[in-house]
Amino acid sequence: xxxxxxxxxxxxxxxxxxxxxxxxxxxxxxxxxxxxxxxxxxxxxxxxxxxxxxxxxxxxxxxxxxxxxxxxxxxxxxxxxxxxxxxxxxxxxxxxxxxxxxxxxxxxxxxxxxxxxxxxxxxxxxxxxxxxxxxxxxxxxxxxxxxxxxxxxxxxxxxxxxxxxxxxxxxxxxxxxxxxxxxxxxxxxxxxxxxxxxxxxxxxxxxxxxxxxxxxxxxxxxxxxxxxxxxxxxxxxxxxxxxxxx
Amino acid sequence: xxxxxxxxxxxxxxxxxxxxxxxxxxxxxxxxxxxxxxxxxxxxxxxxxxxxxxxxxxxxxxxxxxxxxxxxxxxxxxxxxxxxxxxxxxxxxxxxxxxxxxxxxxxxxxxxxxxxxxxxxxxxxxxxxxxxxxxxxxxxxxxxxxxxxxxxxxxxxxxxxxxxxxxxxxxxxxxxxxxxxxxxxxxxxxxxxxxxxxxxxxxxxxxxxxxxxxxxxxxxxxxxxxxxxxxxxxxxxx
Numbered sequence: 001x002x003x004x005x006x007x008x009x010x011x012x013x014x015x016x017x018x019x020x021x022x023x024x025x026x027x028x029x030x031x032x033x034x035x036x037x038x039x040x041x042x043x044x045x046x047x048x049x050x051x052x053x054x055x056x057x058x059x060x061x062x063x064x065x066x067x068x069x070x071x072x073x074x075x076x077x078x079x080x081x082x083x084x085x086x087x088x089x090x091x092x093x094x095x096x097x098x099x100x101x102x103x104x105x106x107x108x109x110x111x112x113x114x115x116x117x118x119x120x121x122x123x124x125x126x127x128x129x130x131x132x133x134x135x136x137x138x139x140x141x142x143x144x145x146x147x148x149x150x151x152x153x154x155x156x157x158x159x160x161x162x163x164x165x166x167x168x169x170x171x172x173x174x175x176x177x178x179x180x181x182x183x184x185x186x187x188x189x190x191x192x193x194x195x196x197x198x199x200x201x202x203x204x205x206x207x208x209x210x211x212x213x214x215x216x217x218x219x220x221x222x223x224x225x226x227x228x229x230x231x232x233x234x235x236x237x238x239x240x241x242x243x244x245x246x
Numbered sequence: 247x248x249x250x251x252x253x254x255x256x257x258x259x260x261x262x263x264x265x266x267x268x269x270x271x272x273x274x275x276x277x278x279x280x281x282x283x284x285x286x287x288x289x290x291x292x293x294x295x296x297x298x299x300x301x302x303x304x305x306x307x308x309x310x311x312x313x314x315x316x317x318x319x320x321x322x323x324x325x326x327x328x329x330x331x332x333x334x335x336x337x338x339x340x341x342x343x344x345x346x347x348x349x350x351x352x353x354x355x356x357x358x359x360x361x362x363x364x365x366x367x368x369x370x371x372x373x374x375x376x377x378x379x380x381x382x383x384x385x386x387x388x389x390x391x392x393x394x395x396x397x398x399x400x401x402x403x404x405x406x407x408x409x410x411x412x413x414x415x416x417x418x419x420x421x422x423x424x425x426x427x428x429x430x431x432x433x434x435x436x437x438x439x440x441x442x443x444x445x446x447x448x449x450x451x452x453x454x455x456x457x458x459x460x461x462x463x464x465x466x467x468x469x470x471x472x473x474x475x476x477x478x479x480x481x482x483x484x
Contacts, residue, residue, distance in 0.1 A: 062378055082384035093379035096397050105393075106383050 011072045011084040011160040012192065013037035014059050018068035021054055021216075029054050029065070029216045037161060039209035039223070041183075041193040045200075046213035047245045052196045055213065056163045059194075060087045083110045086159035088167040092150035094138035099125060099145075102138055103153045110157050124156035125149070128182055144175025151179055155186055162186070164195035168202065180206060204228070212236050214245050256448030257455060272456060275433040278346055278420065279413035282353030286361045286409050289354075291402065294365025295391045299373050309366065315359035320352075324422030327352045331423065344425040349433070352419035357409035364408060368401030369394050400472050407468045411461060 014036050021029035029051045044052045057063045061077035094102050100121050107117035128148050168176040210227040212219040219235045331343040342348045417435035424431030434453045441450040
């Protein structure tokens with residue numbers, strides 16, 4: 001792919017404008033506007049049922065909003081830029097084949113030639129510290145290893161933005177550490193991260209910006225340091241104090 | 247009329263001798279049923295996969311139709327194929343009546359709904375699990391069907407087994423369109439029916455034993471293959 005083309009296709013920001021999502025007469029998501037990608041890592045926090053996953057799935061173009069629109073770098077999501085915006089699900093979905101073949105499969109879909117996909121797949125798994133399980137069927141891997149393979153697959157596609165939907169919620173601490181290290185390395189080379197997390201420690205470790213959601217709305221979007229230390233928003237303060245938001 | 251034990255002994259000696267006639271009958275049975283299952287798979291796999299993921303308005307109608315067709319009575323299928331292939335029928339000019347091809351056509355009609363319905367079931371379960379991830383990877387259309395079919399390979403193997411079981415054990419359709427002609431269209435089930443009515447129980451019983459053994463072997467092979475595939479878990483497809 002020519003350089004000029006990849007620059008023009010770059011998805012540095014993901015924006016949601018006037019997003020509304022309703023199911024069964026209930027408004028599940030109602031955002032006048034949200035823009036992500038300014039900070040290297042944005043954490044989306046909030047209680048269960050706040051609409052975090054719905055927002056992320058809508059921004060990743062997995063769901064179509066009832067009203068409003070999603071813009072990837074200024075234009076509507078399209079198939080050509082599909083692999084530029086990744087999403088790591090809470091439960092990794094791997095195909096019934098080896099770890100390597102899982103990565104190769106994704107690369108082949110992105111238009112990489114077979115020999116090159118194999119090389120890049122091996123590189124991606126080695127970078128994730130998964131050398132030992134390259135040829136192991138994905139179904140035989142532990143939950144943590146599966147999530148690391150899913151991350152390696154997502155990163156192998158060289159996305160501009162990667163969303164994480166509580167990707168480390170079911171993962172052991174050792175795997176979480178490795179995943180965070182890999183994400184930090186990827187961020188250094190320009191990857192923008194948006195992660196849903198219930199782990200405040202993780203938010204403090206990785207994020208520069210925090211979005212607090214409650215009842216399908218964004219309560220606050222602020223830099224991390226401000227949010228944790230100086231916020232005046234009453235809902236944010238209650239959430240930070242550990243109160244249950246209902 | 248022979249006693250059961252005499253017939254059984256004779257049947258076993260027939261199997262051990264494995265003479266030309268017996269070989270011919272068994273091989274033709276296998277050929278007809280395997281071809282029918284192959285044809286059923288070629289149609290049933292993609293059709294079943296499509297039914298699993300499509301949002302077409304035709305879907306409920308087709309799903310009901312394939313499920314209903316799983317229980318088609320073989321004699322009725324035989325009769326319809328007979329009418330189509332007979333000289334007065336639409337396909338009469340092809341001169342296929344009383345040939346193994348006619349038997350393959352009849353059995354294909356019997357096994358295709360089974361393969362379609364079982365494929366649809368396997369794929370819908372998988373699609374529920376994979377849908378988001380495949381969309382995220384940009385897998386659409388034919389590629390998505392192919393991927394899901396390969397991922398469902400263990401389930402599809404069971405579908406093939408069920409289809410083969412239906413085909414090899416079926417007698418009503420093949421006897422009508424094949425005619426049970428010696429050395430031409432005589433298969434295990436039609437021979438068993440004929441020999442039993444003639445009172446020649448040893449050949450009927452011998453073939454019956456072979457039929458049951460075959461069902462056991464196919465089952466064992468499929469189970470073994472399934473375990474092997476789960477062990478390997480590696481593919482170049484999809």
